[in-house]
Amino acid sequence: MTPLLRRSFVVIGRTAAASADFSLEDLPGSSGRLDVLLRCVRAALLFSHGLRTDVRVYLVLRGGALAPRVLRVDGATARFIRPDERSLALLVQKTLRGAPQLPAGEFVEIKPGVALAAGDLDCVLADLGAAVRFVLEEGAPDLRGSGLVPDEHAAFFLGDHLGFDEATRAELAAIGATAVSLGPLSLHSDDAIAVLSNELDRLQANRS
Numbered sequence: 001m002t003p004l005l006r007r008s009f010v011v012i013g014r015t016a017a018a019s020a021d022f023s024l025e026d027l028p029g030s031s032g033r034l035d036v037l038l039r040c041v042r043a044a045l046l047f048s049h050g051l052r053t054d055v056r057v058y059l060v061l062r063g064g065a066l067a068p069r070v071l072r073v074d075g076a077t078a079r080f081i082r083p084d085e086r087s088l089a090l091l092v093q094k095t096l097r098g099a100p101q102l103p104a105g106e107f108v109e110i111k112p113g114v115a116l117a118a119g120d121l122d123c124v125l126a127d128l129g130a131a132v133r134f135v136l137e138e139g140a141p142d143l144r145g146s147g148l149v150p151d152e153h154a155a156f157f158l159g160d161h162l163g164f165d166e167a168t169r170a171e172l173a174a175i176g177a178t179a180v181s182l183g184p185l186s187l188h189s190d191d192a193i194a195v196l197s198n199e200l201d202r203l204q205a206n207r208s
C-alpha cells in the first residue's frame, strides 16, 4: 500500500543549476549552490538508517541553461538516496542529464522516485493538490500556534541561501500560504527542515 503523503518541502533555488553542467569536484562553485538544496533533500528525507516514506521534496532550479526546472524526490518510491552530498549530487546530475527535453509542466520520472518537470512554481502548485501551504519566513508568527494538524498533508516553502525574491513571496502570498517562523534565528535551509521535521515528528507522536 502507498504510504500516506504527509509532508512536502519546496525549496526555491534562485541560482541552482537546472542542467547537468556542473562539476562534482567543485559543487558550490560550479552549480549555483545546488549543494544547499542537496542538503535539504537529505534533511527532509533521511533519518538515521531510514528514508521517510511520507515525504516529498521539490527543488525549484532557477539557474543556468534549461531553467526553470523542478526536480521532485518522492520518499515512497525513491531508491539509492544516500546522505552524502557527492552521491546526491551525482544522482541529481544523472537525472538532469537524462532529460534534455521535457513536456512543459509535467513531471516525468527519470529514476526511481526522482522526477523532473520543465517549469517553475506553477508545476509544483499543480502537483501539490490540496495540501495546506506554509511559507517558512524569519520574523513571521511562530509555527507553534499556527494550527498545524499532524497527518494532514502540509507543504512548506523555503528559500535557499539567498532567501525568497519578492516575486516569489508575492506568488506564495497570492495562493494563501501562511507565513510561519521556527524561532528567533535565521537558520540554514536544511537546518530549518530538520527543526521543522522534529516539530512535526513530535506532534505526530503525541497526537491522541
Ligand SMILES: C[S@@+](CC[C@H](N)C(=O)[O-])C[C@H]1O[C@@H](n2cnc3c(N)ncnc32)[C@H](O)[C@@H]1O
Residues within 6 Å of the ligand: 135, 136, 137, 138, 139, 157, 158, 159, 160, 161, 162, 163, 164, 180, 181, 182, 183, 184, 185, 186, 187, 188, 189, 192
Ligand atoms: C539561510 S535562510 C535565508 C537567508 C537569507 N539571507 C534571507 O535573508 O532571506 C534560508 C531559508 O530558510 C528558512 N528559514 C531560515 N530560518 C528560519 C526561521 N527562523 N524561521 C522560518 N524559516 C526560516 C527560510 O525559508 C529562508 O528563506
